[in-house]
Amino acid sequence: MREKSGKKQGGQKGHSGTHLAVLSEPDHVINHLHADCQHCPKREICMMNSEVKEIRHEIDMIAQVDVTEHELITIPVCPICGEAKTGSFPAEIKAVVQYGQNLEALAVALNTIGAVSFNRTHDILSGVFNVPISVGTIKNMVSRCAAKVEEANTVSAEKLKSAHHKHGDETGCRADGKTRWTHCLSNELYTVLFLHDKRGHIAMEEMGIIQYSGGTLVHDCWAPYWCFTNVKHQLCGAHLLRELKGIVENHPKQTWAKKFTTLLLNLKRAKEKAIAKGKTALHRNTLKRYSNLYDEIMRAAYEENPLPERKPGQRGRTKRGKVLCLIDRLSAHKGEVCLFAHDFDVPFDNNQAERDIRNIKVKTKVSGCFRSVDGAKEYLKIMSYVSTAIKHGFTSFDAIRRAVMGNSMSIFAQDSE
Template sequence: MSEDACPNCKKLEAQLANVLAELQDIKARLGLNSTTSHQPPSQDKPWTPKSERQKTGRSSGAQPGHKGKTLKMVEHPDEVVTLPVTGHCGCGQAWDTVTVSDELARQVLDLPEIRLHAVEYRAQVKICPTCHRREQAAFPAHVPGQVQYGPQIHGLAVFLNTVHFVPLKRTAHILQAICGASLSDGTIALSLNVAAERLAAFETELKTALLKEPVLHADETGSKVNGTLAWMHVVSCRQLTLYGHHEQRGYAALKDMDVLPRFQGTLMHDAWNSYFQLSAQHALCNAHLLREWRNLDEVHGQTWAGELRSAMQLVYHENKAGTLTAEGRAAFLGTFDALVQAGLDANPAAEPIAGQRGRAKQTRGRNLALRCQRHRDKVLRFLHDKQVPFDNNQAERDIRMACVKRKVSGGFRSAEGGMSFCRIRSYTSTLHKQGMNIWQGLVSIFRNDVLMPNFSH
């Protein structure tokens, strides 16, 4: 082959190598599932294992000592139906003439008839006989119009739509079928707006309380507004939840929520780059790392990832059980560093491609090893700070309901609707975490006497 053809051969070889790398990446992506990536379990094949938990040997279901829930009889029933003994005994004695010696009771617990309860307010009008001045009694503040629905109907509409993600039309159908209330989509939307407005003070106190927490969790997921991609964000802890809705996924959304830019504690997240712009201390979710290490080990055959995954699982369980010694911790840290270096050696840096601008694309294995090396202190923070958890499951549990909302009733008709939903959902989630009654809380909003959760736990 002529010398002039050699540059073309090298160019073809480089192109072929690039195509083969892309093909390998595509194959790897096709093999991903929830155990080896961030893919949600709903997209897994039915036979894919679902859990990272270690087998305990115990049978499934409730364990010995578990406090069960049994339907019990009420002490004071609302209605008593006496069932008399009638007829005659075999000897001919009429049962009507025999004194009752005992009664056996059984109860049926059911809902009463559900219908609208109409209360009519009649404001008296009087005319002074001396000066003929006309005076009228004032109507209550919650009765501004000629006819309106009460706080329980509005609370139920919000409960169905925001807590259980029932779409507006189906919410209207349910209310019509159950209690004969003919609410329009607009009336339900108005209820949501009123609830959001009256929860403004709650949200202000919630943000103040979150800033006092030592550890917060953060996550985000896609959310449509009129078919356009937007983002729902969550900042939470064990007792408090704040949701936010924004057209962007990055720092602008965090700034708009006005919590994390001011937070000085430890923030647990999944290594999304926008979080690293914050001044808080950082801790990374190790559940994400376990899945990525598993993928490298099982799909790409990189044993260093499998060994590191096993070592991390072992030290996590020992640390959780309180059996991890100082020597064991030091040994694990040495193992961690050695295996991460092995990952870098197994995935050498890709050379820049001639004529291609920007940095050369690195392999999945190298990027993961680099992340573990660069953010070593954040990955292992749970070993040195007892307040920091191992994973970001708190935020993922809180954001999961937004995914259910997206699947069940789609997106929002407006950005304002998304923000109203998030504020109401922040309220109901916080009530639920603190064991308070969500229904009573929603009704209290429309009585203009909002039931507040505990912000000083």
């Protein structure tokens, strides 16, 4: 929704910028001399009086496989008890030859966060590390990780139930040759993604969060969300602005749309200015003024779009068109459009859910469809967990590594502080 600013692309004047920085001592130092000095017999004498004029750093990575051998030691006769004493392998060492946790975490991260298919993950690991890891092994690693994050996702779901507000959205994806629906519920700290064959109310109920929640649900006015009367509703302002912009561009005679756009943006700015001043609510006179202006614009909208006349013998509901349907929606849901201005903790838009669910589209664009429903569900479990971990200050790879090590609940450590 941003308009062109007229500025040139790139960093603006006065912008400090960012650059690569070396945070540790270099592993290697190479001196670069003048070509005439390379084989000069007086070189050592000159080097004693030389000085470093400029330093540049090259940051690179060395892919190296680290193999640890675990030996089980047996003492044939204990000098104290006279019995044989044999050690035991660590719990995570279960096979004669197996992959370590760091390699497993990398494989899972490439397939989920990196959106790389199983075959390409196999190619990358085999080519970079010369590790003969099979596609089936990578699939099993992802499945094990998905199982280990279920407890953390259950915590996220419980937290969302009691949250002041939550964002809802849904998007389609292909799994097992059929279109399925990914449902997302999230806020600033927690994310839950859920796969279902249906897009509507049945799937939302089976997700098992909204119907047990309070607070406010922010959404794009998709009809099934209105079935939940146990929550307040806030309609996404960004979606409304996009629809209004379409009307302004495609229907120039609709003067009310531009006025309503200005109303929404001014109300949003009024809230932001009040928050900047440390206020927790808009003055009642301000809210009343915007409320009266809202009603005035709606009256003008209906005047510009009178109800279509019913033709003789016509049955059923008269077709209203997109413009009139939007006007009806804005008129019927005035409280849900403006709730963000009455409750400062309620966001103006549903962008949080849009961002949290976007990964499913990236995955399908890069890797194609999911071969199985179980594979899609495992992917969503891991991405729910990773999204929540990132919101708690962890990097995506660190989160995956913690899950592989069986320590997924550690991402909530700061919640208990």
